[in-house]
Amino acid sequence: MRKWFLAIGVALGLSALAQTGKLEIFSWWAGDEGPALEALIRLYKQRYPGVEVINATVTGGAGVNAKAVLKTRMLGGDPPDTFQVHAGQELIGTWVVAERMEDLTSLFRQEGWLQAFPKGLVDLLSYKGGIWSVPVNIHRSNVMWYIPAKLKEWGVTPPKTWAEFLATCQTLKRKGLEAPLALGENWTQQHLWESVALATLGADGWNNLWSGKLKFTDPKVVAVWETFGKVLDCANKDAAGLSWQQAVDRVVQGKAAFNIMGDWAAGYISTTLKLKPGTDFAWAPSPGTSGIFMMLSDSFGLPKGAKNRQNAINWLKLVGSKEGQDTFNPLKGSIAARLDSDPAKYNAYGQSAMKDWKSNRIVGSLVHGAVAPESFMSQFGTVMEIFLQSRNPQAAANAAQAIANQVGLGR
Amino acid sequence: MRDRITAFLVLLPSLAAVAIFVYGFIGQNLWVSLTDWGKNPAQALALRPELHFVGLENYLELFTGFVDVRFRQSVVNLIFFTLFFMGGSLGLGLLLAMALDRGPKGEGFFRTVFLFPMALSFVVTGTIWRWLLQPQGGVNVLPTLFGLPPFHFPWLTTRQQTWVFDWNQLPFYTALAVGLTLLYVAWKAHREGERKRLFWSLLSSGVLLVWAFTLGRTTHLLPYPEPHGFSLALVGVILAAVWQMSGYTMALYLAGLRGIPVEVLEAAKVDGASEWQTYRHVILPLLAPITLSAMIVLGHIALKIFDLIFAMAGLDYAPTDVPAIYMYLLAFRGNQFAKGAAIGILLLLLVALVVIPYLVSQLRKEVRR
Numbered sequence A: 001m002r003k004w005f006l007a008i009g010v011a012l013g014l015s016a017l018a019q020t021g022k023l024e025i026f027s028w029w030a031g032d033e034g035p036a037l038e039a040l041i042r043l044y045k046q047r048y049p050g051v052e053v054i055n056a057t058v059t060g061g062a063g064v065n066a067k068a069v070l071k072t073r074m075l076g077g078d079p080p081d082t083f084q085v086h087a088g089q090e091l092i093g094t095w096v097v098a099e100r101m102e103d104l105t106s107l108f109r110q111e112g113w114l115q116a117f118p119k120g121l122v123d124l125l126s127y128k129g130g131i132w133s134v135p136v137n138i139h140r141s142n143v144m145w146y147i148p149a150k151l152k153e154w155g156v157t158p159p160k161t162w163a164e165f166l167a168t169c170q171t172l173k174r175k176g177l178e179a180p181l182a183l184g185e186n187w188t189q190q191h192l193w194e195s196v197a198l199a200t201l202g203a204d205g206w207n208n209l210w211s212g213k214l215k216f217t218d219p220k221v222v223a224v225w226e227t228f229g230k231v232l233d234c235a236n237k238d239a240a241g242l243s244w245q246q247a248v249d250r251v252v253q254g255k256a257a258f259n260i261m262g263d264w265a266a267g268y269i270s271t272t273l274k275l276k277p278g279t280d281f282a283w284a285p286s287p288g289t290s291g292i293f294m295m296l297s298d299s300f301g302l303p304k305g306a307k308n309r310q311n312a313i314n315w316l317k318l319v320g321s322k323e324g325q326d327t328f329n330p331l332k333g334s335i336a337a338r339l340d341s342d343p344a345k346y347n348a349y350g351q352s353a354m355k356d357w358k359s360n361r362i363v364g365s366l367v368h369g370a371v372a373p374e375s376f377m378s379q380f381g382t383v384m385e386i387f388l389q390s391r392n393p394q395a396a397a398n399a400a401q402a403i404a405n406q407v408g409l410g411r
Numbered sequence B: 001m002r003d004r005i006t007a008f009l010v011l012l013p014s015l016a017a018v019a020i021f022v023y024g025f026i027g028q029n030l031w032v033s034l035t036d037w038g039k040n041p042a043q044a045l046a047l048r049p050e051l052h053f054v055g056l057e058n059y060l061e062l063f064t065g066f067v068d069v070r071f072r073q074s075v076v077n078l079i080f081f082t083l084f085f086m087g088g089s090l091g092l093g094l095l096l097a098m099a100l101d102r103g104p105k106g107e108g109f110f111r112t113v114f115l116f117p118m119a120l121s122f123v124v125t126g127t128i129w130r131w132l133l134q135p136q137g138g139v140n141v142l143p144t145l146f147g148l149p150p151f152h153f154p155w156l157t158t159r160q161q162t163w164v165f166d167w168n169q170l171p172f173y174t175a176l177a178v179g180l181t182l183l184y185v186a187w188k189a190h191r192e193g194e195r196k197r198l199f200w201s202l203l204s205s206g207v208l209l210v211w212a213f214t215l216g217r218t219t220h221l222l223p224y225p226e227p228h229g230f231s232l233a234l235v236g237v238i239l240a241a242v243w244q245m246s247g248y249t250m251a252l253y254l255a256g257l258r259g260i261p262v263e264v265l266e267a268a269k270v271d272g273a274s275e276w277q278t279y280r281h282v283i284l285p286l287l288a289p290i291t292l293s294a295m296i297v298l299g300h301i302a303l304k305i306f307d308l309i310f311a312m313a314g315l316d317y318a319p320t321d322v323p324a325i326y327m328y329l330l331a332f333r334g335n336q337f338a339k340g341a342a343i344g345i346l347l348l349l350l351v352a353l354v355v356i357p358y359l360v361s362q363l364r365k366e367v368r369r
Helices: A002-021 A030-046 A063-075 A089-096 A105-112 A118-127 A148-154 A161-172 A186-209 A219-232 A242-251 A262-270 A311-318 A322-332 A348-359 A373-390 A391-407 B002-033 B056-062 B071-100 B107-120 B122-132 B138-146 B165-194 B195-213 B234-259 B262-270 B275-303 B309-313 B321-333 B336-366
Strands: A020-028 A052-057 A082-086 A143-146 A257-262 A280-287 A292-295 A298-301 A361-364 B162-167 B227-231
Touching: A020 A063, A020 A292, A020 A311, A030 A052, A030 A311, A030 A322, A063 A082, A063 B321, A082 A089, A082 A311, A089 A219, A089 A373, A105 A311, A118 A361, A143 A148, A143 A242, A143 A262, A148 B262, A161 A186, A161 A219, A186 A219, A186 A292, A186 A361, A186 A373, A219 A391, A242 A257, A262 A348, A262 A391, A280 A348, A292 A348, A298 A311, A311 A322, A322 B275, A348 B165, A373 B071, B002 B107, B002 B336, B056 B071, B056 B336, B071 B227, B071 B234, B071 B275, B071 B321, B122 B138, B122 B234, B122 B309, B162 B165, B165 B195, B227 B309, B234 B275, B234 B309, B234 B321, B262 B275, B275 B336, B321 B336
Parallel strands: A020 A052, A020 A082, A292 A361
Antiparallel strands: A082 A298, A143 A257, A143 A280, B162 B227
16 A cells, blocks of 8 residues: 555656656647647647647637637636737637636747738737737638639629629529529538628728728728628528538539638648549639638637746747648648748649738738627627518617627727 | 434435535526626636626526517427427327237337337437438428328428517416316315315406406517517427337326226226227326326426437527527527526526425325335
8 A cells, every 4th residue: 555655646746757858739620620730739849849849729610619728717716828819809818808818919029020021910819919829720711612614504603792703693593593502500600601791891891890990880880780681582491401521512413602711621622532632623712802801710828837937938939830831731632821931832722822822902801700709799690580580671770789889899 | 313423324325415415506606697707708718707686687688688589489499399209108108008008919119119219318419310301301292202202391491480479468378278177176176075276266266367357468578579489490309309209108008008007998898888988087197196106307407408409400500409508508609607507597496396396295295105
């Protein structure tokens, strides 16, 4: 018996000594996205071989489960050393306002990131004079996907505005295509909404909506819902039962002409469905949004009370570095947040996105956590359900404004 | 005396554990539900959140607030789900048990087959049935096997509702339902000759019904009409749940049927009862206690349902929402912990409403013995 106690005591003592050499990274990157994270961790281990990296992933797309686990850990006073979070309000509105994060401005200065990242992105990461997380990748939300050969067959071109889109939709319906737009479950419908809203309101109007300067009940915003309703009439009726991949499948199979989805779709179509980017399948900014890059980004932050602070800071340095980003992103199917990354490492879609990233106006995505706090975002799903049930633009606008008031949007 | 002390000491650890980990946390949850935790994002996830007492505001908001329309629909969904799920499982279970009771060939085999679904977890059932109920696959293409055109029922993806009513009519309907139930109690009391019970139940039912048809019609919870109804998307969920649990009720009923003394049945036969009459007046009354316990078990499963719907339709699909799912959304996605706690307390009350009368009546029976 005593021997056992001794053994346990020694083990505890050893692990206490070893604690200085640990780093716990909390994320939801498993499955398809796992290899990208692992590559980044390998790079970290090369630089800091003495550190034991704990890869704490909680699976579930877009972090649905991971975020709940993270919240219970943080509430219990047991923060991981660093965690993945969507850049922008999802981090700021939940963790920064609760004073759980460390300001990273000095790290940004020291590493020269203020110049390396575009200003629009740094603005989205900033709140009350601080910069709160390090973006590792960039995805684009406002992209329309199609198969050029099919469009040629139907005799249509990718529409440039939503009005044009609706006209094209009617043409295609006359040609016997029942649902020219492919749509999936609830969040993909919100995803479509943000593209319609961006086109209708413009970049400034979109930003004003989230700073509270433009009300949801404003006629301009109500008009978004009206257009959205007409666009929905072009979509398949069984949307609620389809995942985003199944919606993309409809386009590839020729059951639909267009799909609005983030650019992770490029990875799915080229890697899983084995189509060639640029020739077999093609893309355009979603109607009415050319010249605007609606971005979302995964980032890592530094929670207060991290047990291995220095190791975490080293991780953040790697995440923000050119080498780190060019290792991670080609595997993840996203582009680097930095402006100086190497295009040769990316495929045809990535290269075109990088070009837009450098030249376009940058705004943040709603559905993917950049522009609105979680308290608003999670209830926006309810607004969407109210609209889908009633098809009443004013009712949806009222509900959205009520939630915005309730959570103090833009304050 | 020593026995008592030992018994007490043996029970103490589990008593303490239950007191802290069950009742303590229920108490804490109740407290949280009466605070403003989550109203202010700066407070929601602070290391030491400062909670302020707000009374019943969260509850009030859930039932009358503008943005919580989804909660109200989820309550309506839950009620319909519970009714159909219990009815379906009991009915199907009884039919299966009656069929098997006749001792067909391969009874053991069929018994196992019907019981098997119960061995699965709801997540597995949900995943299987989601595939089966795809609009363009599974059940819908079944007829094509026989050269018939496929079905076009949209199952889980429909947004249609039937039996739509205005939420503002809720006080009226509630009073009506309770009043009618009391009237039934009064009728039974009358038949059993219990004067006192007859008087009280008749009086309270009368008051309720009068209130329902006078003030109840004009009491409005909301300043605008808000339609709610039975969402047809639930049909698929109910189907899956019944598939899973009817084997269980079958097993219960089968045991009950086997437990009926042969003498009773033979006596009925001697008296010249037809088969239907035997079922109606002999077998079913003898199965009543089994029905009751099955209802309790099914009822609390139905009220707590979460995993099945999570797997079948996901969290974001309002037509199949139930309060447990909305609670998860509010608390863990929206950081509205106080409101989530309020839903938790409401669910606890609902389950208590089902379970406590049963426990009380069971305890009384034991004391009588």
